[in-house]
Structures are given as C-alpha cells and as structure tokens.
Amino acid sequence: MENSHVRDAMHTPTETEGSAAAMGAKIQAQGTNVHYGDKHALKDVTLDIRAGEVTSFIGPSGCGKSTFLRCLNRMNDTIDGCRVSGTVMMDGEDIYDPKIDVVQLRARVGMVFQKPNPFPKSIYDNIAYGPRIHGLAANKDELDEMVVTSLEKAGLLAEVKDRMDSPGTGLSGGQQQRLCIARAIAINPEVILMDEPCSALDPIATAKIEELIDELRENYTIVIVTHSMQQAARVSQRTAFFHLGELIEVGDTEQIFTNPRHKLTQGYITGRFG
Amino acid sequence: MPFSFLLLVLAGLAVISYRFGTARARAVAPGRQSQLHSRPMYHGLYAAMWCGVPALLIATLWVAFQPLLVKGLVMGGLPDAYQALPEARLNLVWNDIRNLAIGDVVRAQPAPEIQAAADTFHRLYAIGNSALALLCLVLAIAGASFALRRVSLTLRARNQVEKVITVFLIASSMVAILTTVGIVLSLLFESLRFFTKVPPLEFLFGLHWSPQTALRADQVGSSGSFGAVPLFTGTLLISLIAMCVAVPVGLMSAIYMSEYAHRKFRAIAKPMLEILAGIPTVVYGFFAALTVAPFIRRFGEGMGLSVASESALAAGLVMGVMIIPFVSSISDDVINAVPQAMRDGAYALGATKSETIRNVIVPAALPGIVGGVLLAVSRAIGETMIVVMAAGLAANLTFNPLDAVTTVTVQIVTLLTGDQEFDSAKTLAAFALGLVLFCVTLALNVFALHVVRKYREQYE
Numbered sequence: 001m002e003n004s005h006v007r008d009a010m011h012t013p014t015e016t017e018g019s020a021a022a023m024g025a026k027i028q029a030q031g032t033n034v035h036y037g038d039k040h041a042l043k044d045v046t047l048d049i050r051a052g053e054v055t056s057f058i059g060p061s062g063c064g065k066s067t068f069l070r071c072l073n074r075m076n077d078t079i080d081g082c083r084v085s086g087t088v089m090m091d092g093e094d095i096y097d098p099k100i101d102v103v104q105l106r107a108r109v110g111m112v113f114q115k116p117n118p119f120p121k122s123i124y125d126n127i128a129y130g131p132r133i134h135g136l137a138a139n140k141d142e143l144d145e146m147v148v149t150s151l152e153k154a155g156l157l158a159e160v161k162d163r164m165d166s167p168g169t170g171l172s173g174g175q176q177q178r179l180c181i182a183r184a185i186a187i188n189p190e191v192i193l194m195d196e197p198c199s200a201l202d203p204i205a206t207a208k209i210e211e212l213i214d215e216l217r218e219n220y221t222i223v224i225v226t227h228s229m230q231q232a233a234r235v236s237q238r239t240a241f242f243h244l245g246e247l248i249e250v251g252d253t254e255q256i257f258t259n260p261r262h263k264l265t266q267g268y269i270t271g272r273f274g
Numbered sequence: 275m276p277f278s279f280l281l282l283v284l285a286g287l288a289v290i291s292y293r294f295g296t297a298r299a300r301a302v303a304p305g306r307q308s309q310l311h312s313r314p315m316y317h318g319l320y321a322a323m324w325c326g327v328p329a330l331l332i333a334t335l336w337v338a339f340q341p342l343l344v345k346g347l348v349m350g351g352l353p354d355a356y357q358a359l360p361e362a363r364l365n366l367v368w369n370d371i372r373n374l375a376i377g378d379v380v381r382a383q384p385a386p387e388i389q390a391a392a393d394t395f396h397r398l399y400a401i402g403n404s405a406l407a408l409l410c411l412v413l414a415i416a417g418a419s420f421a422l423r424r425v426s427l428t429l430r431a432r433n434q435v436e437k438v439i440t441v442f443l444i445a446s447s448m449v450a451i452l453t454t455v456g457i458v459l460s461l462l463f464e465s466l467r468f469f470t471k472v473p474p475l476e477f478l479f480g481l482h483w484s485p486q487t488a489l490r491a492d493q494v495g496s497s498g499s500f501g502a503v504p505l506f507t508g509t510l511l512i513s514l515i516a517m518c519v520a521v522p523v524g525l526m527s528a529i530y531m532s533e534y535a536h537r538k539f540r541a542i543a544k545p546m547l548e549i550l551a552g553i554p555t556v557v558y559g560f561f562a563a564l565t566v567a568p569f570i571r572r573f574g575e576g577m578g579l580s581v582a583s584e585s586a587l588a589a590g591l592v593m594g595v596m597i598i599p600f601v602s603s604i605s606d607d608v609i610n611a612v613p614q615a616m617r618d619g620a621y622a623l624g625a626t627k628s629e630t631i632r633n634v635i636v637p638a639a640l641p642g643i644v645g646g647v648l649l650a651v652s653r654a655i656g657e658t659m660i661v662v663m664a665a666g667l668a669a670n671l672t673f674n675p676l677d678a679v680t681t682v683t684v685q686i687v688t689l690l691t692g693d694q695e696f697d698s699a700k701t702l703a704a705f706a707l708g709l710v711l712f713c714v715t716l717a718l719n720v721f722a723l724h725v726v727r728k729y730r731e732q733y734e
Binding site for chain 1: 613617619620621626629633
C-alpha cells in the first residue's frame with residue numbers, strides 16, 4: 001500500500017503525503033489522463049479516495065470532474081473516441097488492467113446519475129434488476145428482502161411499499177433519484193459514485209438525498225460531483241477542486257472551504273469565477 | 275382567349291399588382307417604414323391576392339360549369355323530335371354534336387339540325403370564353419385597384435395575407451382527407467351493390483372462391499361462388515411467412531446497427547439496407563417467381579416433398595425480404611431514441627451489453643418496435659405484385675406453405691383487369707375485397723400509430 005502510493009512530486013496536489021493511505025485509501029488514481037478524440041479532458045490527475053468517507057469533486061463546468069468520476073467505474077468505456085491512460089487502483093488492483101472484468105468492477109462501484117434514470121419497469125423490477133443479473137438472490141424471498149432492504153436504506157420504502165408494481169417512471173423526481181440510489185445499493189457495491197445527483201431536484205428532495213448520503217457513508221465509500229459548494233461543504237469530508245482538466249487542490253472539506261491553499265480554489269469558492 | 279393564356283395574363287397582373295402594392299406602401303411612408311403596420315412586402319402580396327384570387331375562383335367555377343350550361347342550351351334548342359328520344363340515344367346525339375363542333379371524326383352526313391346545334395355549340399363556347407376572359411380581367415383589375423386604394427399606414431395587410439395563407443394550407447390538407455373519403459365512399463357503394471347480389475355472410479365466411487359468373491343465361495356451371503375465406507387465409511399465410519422473415523432479421527439488424535456497429539459502418543450499411551425499400555415490387559416479383567420459387571421447388575423435391583411451382587413460401591420469403599427495411603429502419607430509430615441514460619443506468623449496475631439490450635433497451639423500445647412491425651404487416655397484406663407473380667391464382671384453402679395460394683390483392687387484380695362489365699357480381703366482388711382490405715389495414719395502422727404515440731409520451 002505504502003509503495004504504490006509514492007507519487008511524482010510534479011503532480012502531487014497540496015496534500016500531506018501518506019495521510020490518505022493511513023486513512024485507508026479505497027481508490028488511488030495515479031497520473032490519470034483522459035482524451036476525448038483530440039481533446040485532452042483530464043490531465044495527470046493523482047488522487048486518493050478514502051474508504052468510508054464522502055469525497056466531493058467541485059469545479060466549474062467542463063473542468064473534468066465528471067470525466068474523472070466516470071473513470072472510477074470505467075463508464076468512459078461506453079463513449080466513442082475516449083482514451084484513458086495512467087492507473088486507477090482499487091484495493092490495490094488496477095481497474096484498467098485487461099484482466100479486470102468491467103462488469104464485475106461496476107458491480108463493486110455503483111453509480112447514480114445527474115438525471116434520475118429509472119428503467120421503464122415497475123419499482124420492484126428496477127431494484128431487482130441488479131441482483132437478478134448478478135445472481136445475488138437464491139430465491140424469490142431473498143430477492144424480495146433485498147428489494148425491501150435497499151428501498152429502506154434509500155429512505156423510500158415508506159413511500160412506495162404499497163405500489164411496488166407501479167412504474168418507476170411515475171414517481172416524482174426526488175423519489176426517482178432515491179429509487180436510483182436504492183437500485184445502486186441493491187447489488188451491495190463498495191463505492192457509490194454520484195454525478196450531480198441533486199441538480200435536477202428541488203430543495204426539499206435535495207435535502208433528503210443529502211441526508212441519505214450522510215447515512216450511506218457508514219457502509220459505502222461515496223464520491224459525489226456537485227456544482228453546489230454548499231452541498232460539498234454539507235455532505236463531504238474531503239473535497240477536490242478541478243479546473244480545466246487539472247486537479248488543483250484536494251484536502252479536508254473544512255480546510256478547502258476555510259483555508260484554501262491555491263489561488264484558483266479561493267477564487268472559485270468565493271465566487272469570483274466558475 | 276385560351277384558358278392557359280388567361281392564367282398567364284392573370285399571373286402577370288398579380289405580379290404587377292405586387293410591385294405596385296410594395297411601391298405604394300413605401301410611398302405612403304417614405305423613409306419611415308417602421309410606421310407601417312405591415313411591411314411593404316405584405317401590402318404587395320395583399321394587392322396580388324385581391325388581383326388573382328377572385329378572378330381565379332370565378333374562372334375555375336366557370337370552366338367547371340360551362341359545359342353543363344352549354345349542353346343544356348344546345349340540347350334545349352334541338353327540335354322536339356330529338357327531345358323525345360330516350361336518354362341513351364340523346365347522349366349519342368350530344369356526342370355527334372360535340373364531335374362535329376370540335377372537328378373530330380363524325381358520321382358521314384350530319385343532319386341539318388345536328389349541324390345547326392353544332393354551330394350553336396361553337397358559338398356558345400366562343401361567347402363563353404370571351405366573356406370569361408373579360409370578366410376575369412375586370413375582376414383582376416378591380417380587385418387590384420381596390421387593394422391598392424386601401425394601402426395606408428394602418429392597413430393590417432400582414433394579418434389578411436396570413437389568413438389567406440392559412441386557408442390555403444387548410445385546403446391543401448383537405449385534399450388528402452377528401453380523397454380518402456372519396457375512395458372509401460366509392461368502395462362502400464360498390465360493395466353495397468355487391469352485397470345485394472351476394473349476402474355478406476356468404477362472402478365473409480364462405481369456403482369456396484370461384485368468381486366466374488355466367489355472362490349469358492344459357493351458360494352452364496358458372497354460377498360463381500364468392501366465399502372469400504380462402505383468400506383471407508392465403509393473405510394471412512403469406513403475411514405470416516413474410517413477418518417470420520422480416521421481424522427477426524429486421525430487429526436483429528436494427529440492434530446491430532444501433533448498438534454494436536461502428537459509426538462508419540452504420541453510415542454505409544443503413545442507406546444500403548434502405549435501398550431494399552426502393553426496389554420496385556415488380557422486380558421483387560420476378561425475383562420471387564423466377565429465382566426463389568424454382569429454388570424452393572428443387573430443394574423441396576430433393577427432400578421428397580411436393581412443392582407447387584408457385585408457392586406461398588416463395589412469395590412470403592421474398593415479401594419478407596422486401597419489408598425488412600420497414601422493420602429495421604423504424605426499430606433502429608426507436609432504439610436510438612431510447613435515452614442514453616437508460617443504457618448508462620444498466621451499465622452502471624454491471625449489466626453486460628447484451629443484458630442491457632435484452633432487459634432494458636428492447637423493452638423500453640418495444641412499443642415503437644411493435645408499431646413498426648404493424649406498419650410492416652399492413653404493407654405485407656396490401657402487397658400485390660410479388661404475390662401476383664409468385665403465389666399463383668388458385669384459391670386453395672390451405673395452410674401448407676408449399677401449396678399455391680392466392681391473396682385478396684391478387685384476386686382484385688384478376689377480377690378487374692381486362693374488359694369487364696361493372697355490374698356483375700364478379701367485378702363488384704373486387705370492391706368488397708378492397709373494402710375488407712382497407713378496413714384491415716386501416717385498423718392495423720390506427721393501432722400501430724396509437725402504439726407509437728403511446729411510446730413517445732413515455733420519453734419526451
């Protein structure tokens with residue numbers, strides 16, 4: 001662990017060396033570059049994601065924070081003309097190693113998207129889909145239980161328990177997003193990636209999701225991309241600031257927001273640009 | 275003045291009024307065009323409309339009713355001896371008069387009263403045409419000057435022009451609707467005539483089709499029987515075979531094109547696939563009759579089966595190939611319309627590509643795919659040329675795809691081609707068959723559109 005953590009000083013963000021490993025880094029990205037065709041979207045990002053914490057990525061639009069997030073479960077593979085270089089280690093394994101099966105990786109690293117995207121199926125089938133394709137439930141009763149547990153963890157059970165067979169697309173936006181979170185945790189991932197999960201929701205639904213993120217932190221490692229600095233401050237323990245495809249600064253959330261070390265970070269969090 | 279020349283003159287006048295209209299509008303507000311309610315162009319169009327539209331309407335009505343009027347006047351002027359003739363003979367006389375007047379081939383020596391009537395005919399037409407020309411010109415000029423006089427700062431020329439354009443658009447859309455209504459009505463009335471000769475129940479549920487009727491009373495054994503069930507089963511059989519080919523192939527190719535194929539391959543392959551839809555059906559027809567049918571026959575004989583040289587299988591297979599583009603093109607569009615978010619959602623749960631397609635994309639696209647398939651079915655049912663050439667004419671009541679069968683469309687073709695009298699049950703049967711066909715395809719289309727619309731509501 002310690003050895004794999006030695007980094008090129010050029011790319012080291014302002015962070016005390018080794019502290020991440022001490023806290024138990026779940027994911028370690030090293031010199032990660034992403035190209036979309038000719039466009040160099042992510043430049044040499046080296047960053048640790050700690051286990052059992054919420055890490056938020058902030059930065060202006062087009063800064064590469066979502067791109068980096070999608071590197072962590074290889075969702076970028078589905079985009080034509082996208083190339084990823086560098087290494088991303090999860091529990092000491094390079095997830096871009098050809099030996100790694102991307103399907104199994106994504107079962108370990110769940111994802112929630114900006115716009116709620118429930119499948120046009122029933123609420124029950126939405127949650128049961130993941131366990132079904134991965135064969136997690138031995139019988140119907142187990143599957144039922146998984147669905148109920150996931151909905152409960154996502155704080156949605158009380159609202160939908162009487163209409164498990166109605167379509168998931170019929171729920172409100174906030175409920176749909178919680179359904180998507182329930183769907184993601186149904187396959188019991190280790191990491192949950194959230195790509196601006198609240199940007200399509202109203203303040204009340206947002207508050208519920210934020211509360212949920214805080215509860216989920218106990219069992220899952222969470223990475224969240226957000227445009228709202230208040231949200232980053234509220235839900236995350238660590239914050240990384242991206243700008244123009246580069247990781248500018250990463251540190252404890254409190255430190256980033258009260259005492260940023262980099263001029264750009266300070267400019268962004270005080271609202272001078274972005 | 276010939277009618278075409280009159281139209282040309284009217285168009286010229288309209289252009290001139292347009293010019294005058296714009297010029298006048300500019301003159302009304304020199305240098306301060308923003309004070310005009312409507313831009314000068316609209317004043318020009320307004321004048322052109324007043325110039326052209328009334329004159330054109332009158333001209334159209336005139337041309338439509340002039341022959342009737344002339345006929346009435348000419349025939350009314352004939353001596354009483356002619357007036358007393360029966361309807362059919364009177365029409366012959368009228369033909370003589372007209373031919374004589376136009377200078378067409380006529381009987382050797384026209385009677386003097388016929389000659390006189392022809393002269394009257396000629397004279398009436400000459401008067402009518404001149405009057406029409408004069409009336410049109412007067413109307414055009416009056417309309418234009420009326421419009422030009424009204425040009426002012428406050429004239430709402432734009433609103434008027436837009437209103438006329440709306441009317442024109444409505445009229446255009448009515449053409450298609452009225453044509454449909456007309457076709458339906460003609461089908462309906464002819465079918466009703468048929469059903470007075472053959473009871474509807476016998477037609478819809480009879481098991482024997484042999485539409486040869488006796489032309490003369492003394493002919494034997496040709497009473498004709500109009501049980502259309504063999505035709506329905508034939509149509510059903512061939513459509514079924516066609517769908518068995520088209521649906522899997524079309525759907526699979528659509529899935530490959532939209533999900534797996536590289537963008538460059540898709541850019542070439544999709545238009546090539548759609549070329550299939552551009553091949554004339556008659557070409558498919560002789561492909562089916564000359565290539566596929568003999569092949570199936572040889573193949574079947576090799577396996578010890580007896581295959582008719584014109585078989586439902588050959589027609590169905592080729593028809594299936596023909597409608598592949600319908601299924602694949604619509605399915606491809608629908609699959610592409612499934613939001614990327616659906617795919618992302620499934621991939622993020624660790625679904626493989628094929629799981630994503632089977633469990634998420636196809637179910638989400640299913641209503642649209644079904645819509646496409648139903649459109650293809652109605653196309654298959656209505657298809658004529660391939661079955662005429664490859665499926666044969668024998669109205670066998672069979673579900674064996676190796677037999678010759680016949681379809682509703684083929685029978686309509688054979689009933690109506692050649693010299694036919696249009697009051698026998700034989701020819702009228704074609705209209706009844708057409709009506710059935712129309713009802714079935716209409717129902718399918720309505721259902722398909724409904725399904726497609728339901729799908730659209732889901733995502734937009």
